[in-house]
Every structure is written in C-alpha cells, then in structure tokens.
Amino acid sequence: MNSESGPTPTERFINGILPENPVFRQLLGLCPVLAVTASLASALTMSAAVLFVLLCANVCISLIRHLLRPHVRIVVFTLIIAGFVTLVDLLMGAFFYPMSKLLGPYLPLIIVNCIIICRCEVCASRQTPLHAAADAIGQGLGFTLALGALGAVREVLGAGSLLGHRVLPAAWPEQVVMILPPGAFFAFGLLLAALNALRSARTARRLNPSPTESLAWKPSEASC
Amino acid sequence: MNAALAKCKLHLKRSALLLCLSLIIGVSLGAADLLLSPRILANREAETTGQIPALVPGSTHSRRQTSPAGDIHAAFNETDALQGWVLPVSGRGFAGPIELLIGLTPARERVTGVYILAQSETPGLGSRITSPTWLNEFKTRPESGRYRLGRDIDGLSGATISSAAVVDAVNQALDTLAKPQEAF
Numbered sequence: 001m002n003s004e005s006g007p008t009p010t011e012r013f014i015n016g017i018l019p020e021n022p023v024f025r026q027l028l029g030l031c032p033v034l035a036v037t038a039s040l041a042s043a044l045t046m047s048a049a050v051l052f053v054l055l056c057a058n059v060c061i062s063l064i065r066h067l068l069r070p071h072v073r074i075v076v077f078t079l080i081i082a083g084f085v086t087l088v089d090l091l092m093g094a095f096f097y098p099m100s101k102l103l104g105p106y107l108p109l110i111i112v113n114c115i116i117i118c119r120c121e122v123c124a125s126r127q128t129p130l131h132a133a134a135d136a137i138g139q140g141l142g143f144t145l146a147l148g149a150l151g152a153v154r155e156v157l158g159a160g161s162l163l164g165h166r167v168l169p170a171a172w173p174e175q176v177v178m179i180l181p182p183g184a185f186f187a188f189g190l191l192l193a194a195l196n197a198l199r200s201a202r203t204a205r206r207l208n209p210s211p212t213e214s215l216a217w218k219p220s221e222a223s224c
Numbered sequence: 225m226n227a228a229l230a231k232c233k234l235h236l237k238r239s240a241l242l243l244c245l246s247l248i249i250g251v252s253l254g255a256a257d258l259l260l261s262p263r264i265l266a267n268r269e270a271e272t273t274g275q276i277p278a279l280v281p282g283s284t285h286s287r288r289q290t291s292p293a294g295d296i297h298a299a300f301n302e303t304d305a306l307q308g309w310v311l312p313v314s315g316r317g318f319a320g321p322i323e324l325l326i327g328l329t330p331a332r333e334r335v336t337g338v339y340i341l342a343q344s345e346t347p348g349l350g351s352r353i354t355s356p357t358w359l360n361e362f363k364t365r366p367e368s369g370r371y372r373l374g375r376d377i378d379g380l381s382g383a384t385i386s387s388a389a390v391v392d393a394v395n396q397a398l399d400t401l402a403k404p405q406e407a408f
Binding site: 083 | 239
C-alpha cells in the first residue's frame with residue numbers, strides 16, 4: 001500500500017481528462033451529470049465545486065495516508081469529503097447565492113459523488129500529495145469537460161441559449177424535453193455512443209491499418 | 225476485566241484518527257458556519273426585500289414587523305403610504321420544505337402575488353411551482369375565499385403534492401391573517 005509506484009503526476013493528470021474520463025470512460029458520478037446539466041451555468045458551477053472538493057480531499061487524504069487503517073479508511077474518506085462539501089455549500093450560499101439556490105440539494109449531494117471516493121481510494125491513499133493533486137485536477141477537468149459538453153448541448157437544444165444568451169434564432173422550435181430529465185438521458189446516451197464510436201474507430205485503425213475487418217465499427221466510416 | 229480494558233484500548237487506538245479528524249472537521253465547520261451564516265441570512269433577506277415591489281404593486285420599500293402569523297413585511301410607496309404586506313410562510317413539499325412569499329393587499333384579504341423563495345422539489349416536475357405563469361394564477365381571487373387545487377389553481381401534472389403544498393400554505397396564511405382586523 002505504501003509503495004509509491006504507479007502512474008506519475010503527469011500521467012495521472014492526462015489520464016483524468018480523456019483516457020480515463022470519470023464520466024465518459026468510468027461512468028461514475030452520473031447523478032450530477034444527469035441532474036444539473038439543464039443549463040451550462042449550473043453544470044460549470046457544479047464542476048467547479050466538485051473540482052475543489054476533489055482537490056482538497058485528495059491532498060488531505062494523501063497527507064494522512066500512512067495513518068489510514070484499512071477498516072476505517074472509507075469512513076475517513078467520507079468524513080473528509082463531507083467536511084469540504086459542507087464548506088463549499090456554506091461558501092456558495094454566502095458568495096454565489098443565486099447559484100447555490102439553483103443547484104439546491106445537488107450541492108450537499110457531492111458527498112456521495114463516487115468519483116471523489118474513487119480517487120481517494122485509487123490514488124490519494126497510495127501516492128504522494130503531488131500525485132493526488134495532479135490526479136484531482138485531471139479528473140476534475142475531465143468531469144468539467146463532460147458536464148460542460150452535456151450542459152451546452154442541452155441548453156442550446158432545449159432553450160436555444162448558451163449561458164443565458166440567445167444563440168439560436170427565435171424561430172428555433174425549443175425542444176423542451178432536452179432540459180427535462182429525459183433529455184439528460186438522451187443527450188448523455190448519444191454523447192457516450194459518439195465517443196465510443198470514435199474510440200473504437202481509432203483503436204481499429206491503430207490495430208489494423210487496412211480497415212477490412214474492423215471489430216466494432218463499419219470500415220467505411222472508420223477510415224473517414 | 226483486564227481483557228476488556230485491553231480491548232477498549234485497542235478500539236480507541238484504531239479509531240484515534242477518526243476521532244481526531246471528526247473533532248478538527250467539526251470545529252472548523254462550526255467556525256465557518258459562524259463566519260458565513262450572517263452573510264447567507266443577509267443574502268436571503270435581500271432576496272425577500274428585492275421581491276417585494278413585484279409582489280405588492282406600487283410599493284418601493286418595506287419594513288419588517290411582527291404579526292400573529294410571525295414576521296411580516298409592510299410594503300410602502302414613495303410617500304410612505306401602506307401598499308400591502310408580504311408574508312413569508314413555509315409549506316411541506318414533496319422533497320422538503322417549500323418557503324414562499326405571499327403579497328397581500330393592505331386589508332390582507334386578497335393575494336397580490338406569490339413567489340417561491342426556496343424549494344427542493346423534483347427538477348422538471350415539482351420545481352415547476354416556481355414558474356411565474358403558474359404562480360400568477362394566485363392573483364385571481366377565488367370565489368369561495370380559499371384556493372382549491374384543480375379549480376382556482378391548475379394542478380401541475382406529475383407534481384400534485386408540490387402544487388397542493390403551495391396552495392395549502394397560501395390558504396393557511398389567508399386564514400391566519402383574515403381574522404378580525406387587528407392592527408399590527
């Protein structure tokens with residue numbers, strides 16, 4: 001457990017953004033992904049809150065990693081995460097009041113966001129604070145990327161605006177379903193499918209430069 | 225006896241980290257709350273006073289007073305003439321308390337506006353109680369003096385409990401305040 005081997009800070013950072021994206025690759029933390037992406041502003045605020053909690057919790061846990069005992073480690077993780085989440089909740093209420101109102105119960109729910117507990121277990125409890133910080137920022141940015149993409153797609157299609165500014169002509173028939181809960185599933189499913197298609201196309205091309213027997217994607221589309 | 229003591233010591237040793245952390249986190253959160261809660265309360269207060277001109281037509285400023293129904297804001301126009309009242313009340317929604325502001329005429333028998341201050345209803349369903357179109361229905365005075373869901377106020381489909389909670393809270397406020405007109 002104390003062997004400091006494993007991915008370097010740079011690897012941790014890069015992996016979090018796309019190769020091991022917490023949302024698109026690990027499918028973790030889907031509750032906020034589906035719940036707060038009706039508008040880009042709330043998605044980005046949520047991501048910022050998660051990034052802050054993830055960074056603080058990862059560094060703290062990495063600092064006390066030698067004191068952790070296997071049977072109480074999850075409780076310790078949860079305790080530290082809950083502390084930082086409550087702090088964020090208070091700070092948002094004091095300084096970003098409209099946003100804290102908009103996010104409502106989803107802010108305290110960051111406590112049960114499994115991305116954070118997963119990073120504490122996988123990285124912070126095994127590696128140095130530097131690794132943990134790089135990991136937290138990488139995973140946090142990956143989470144931001146996912147929430148931002150989904151929030152932008154849903155807000156543009158559902159309300160015709162982006163960050164509250166109108167981007168589509170008034171004639172655009174607003175797809176209200178996109179900002180309602182089912183819209184989150186549609187948008188997330190399609191984004192995930194697109195990313196998976198892209199990925200298998202790239203893998204197929206790398207494994208098999210002449211795209212005749214690609215495994216997961218039609219050869220004609222894999223080559224374009 | 226000695227064995228029990230040893231066991232107790234072992235448990236304490238194992239959970240020492242947890243105990244220390246709980247203490248540190250508890251104390252720091254207490255301090256943060258002490259520091260930040262006045263600001264959070266001020267934000268909420270500012271939201272209430274900011275809504276008053278919209279809830280009571282013609283009013284520009286307000287003063288907080290006490291009434292039989294708890295704190296109430298008296299709304300005045302530029303010449304300091306009473307234009308109406310704004311009463312903060314709370315109802316029990318589907319997922320938690322719903323806090324709302326009710327604007328009333330000076331005689332407190334009619335509703336001039338309703339605004340949802342805080343709610344934690346299901347997004348997309350119950351959260352539609354915050355929509356101005358729905359809340360505007362309260363401006364039409366019900367014939368019976370009480371609002372009935374489905375007749376005076378449209379029930380929101382998929383959000384019966386949330387819409388009923390708002391209607392009940394408004395009716396309750398009217399009941400409390402419409403008693404013999406005592407000045408307060």
